[in-house]
Amino acid sequence: MSQATDPTPPRKPGRPPSEEARRLALATAYRILIEEGLGRLTIERVAAESGVSKPTIYRTWTNAQDLAMAAFMAHPASDEPASRANSVQAGLRAHLRGVIATFATPRGRQITLTMASADPDSELAKAFRNQVILKSREAGRQLIERGMSLHEIQSGIDIDVALDMIYGPLFFRLLVGHRPLSLQLAEQLVETLFNGVASAQDALG
Template sequence: MESDRPRPIGRGAKVRTAVHAATLAELVDKGYAALSVENVAQRAGVHKTTVYRRWKDRESLLTDALTEHVATDIPIPDTGAIETDLRALARSLVQSFTSPAGQAILAAMFTGAAHLPEIASARRHVFHDRLTRATPVVTRAVERGELPSGTDPAELLKTLAAPIYLRLLITAEPIDEETADRTVRITLAAARSGALRPPQTP
């Protein structure tokens, strides 16, 4: 008689990848409320003790899986020019968050259980990681002389993302590559005017 226990799939990076994929699949299929370490482990083909050795609870597992997914699904470009870098970044953002996985991630982070402290913490971690990873896009542009010295990378990246998230989360307007390209034009105009420098201390 075959055992009902999951078969081991290996260790290290392979386990992490499988568990991350299973976490997102559970999130897409069942939502955050039904997300459990046991179901993730079963879907990933590992024992739940294997999961608990790496993540202390479902919140830390979800945070890690979301951070890794966003980092992978929205890679940081280096095209050699700020306009094409920002266009690639904005288009990837649109493509990622209009996919089924992206919609499930947005639902987990901004609706339903979004008021829970652990979800708020996961959201802050994911977006902080995102800004940190994308900062070189702006600093390289400043070094090349494409943007004014002192341009604040975080402010520029927030300016880029804000119109996209407004449509995704507030107005429910359709978004596409033209939406992404328009946000790039607006962001670059603001940055080149010096509006995205930190405020001067009197």
């Protein structure tokens, strides 16, 4: 499947949904996804069971697949929040461990198998690209930029290349399945990256 940097679809016009409405929609979608699977999740059902109107849901998510992927990624299996890490390196490690742990769940493995056979132009593939790949990369981008500002990472590196180095092996293993997708991979990816991009100041420290 192509990992081209499709832009995340722009928010549709209208009043943005409240955080409570977004939380309810995601929680309801996640419950349906985990209990019954991707095929049973529809916008109509999420609206009926969450009390959030269909127009409100559609202002944030394009379709049921988009909502399903957003709900899945909003409930990471890892309990290591990257935002609480005391260094950028630790934050990136926690972030990658969260992504890996999420896909190591039974439902995550099922989604992976579905994705492996999906048409790259299908709505499911687009949802996976937008809600999983691109949003994960954006989280990584913010961490790398923070690392530059704190002089943990060299300034002036090509951030997109660094992100490809991090997420390429992860999603390649996820979709191709040639090697295990283990939590140890998060450690290896971060160590390899920081061996190459750590700032001189950080290396000396």
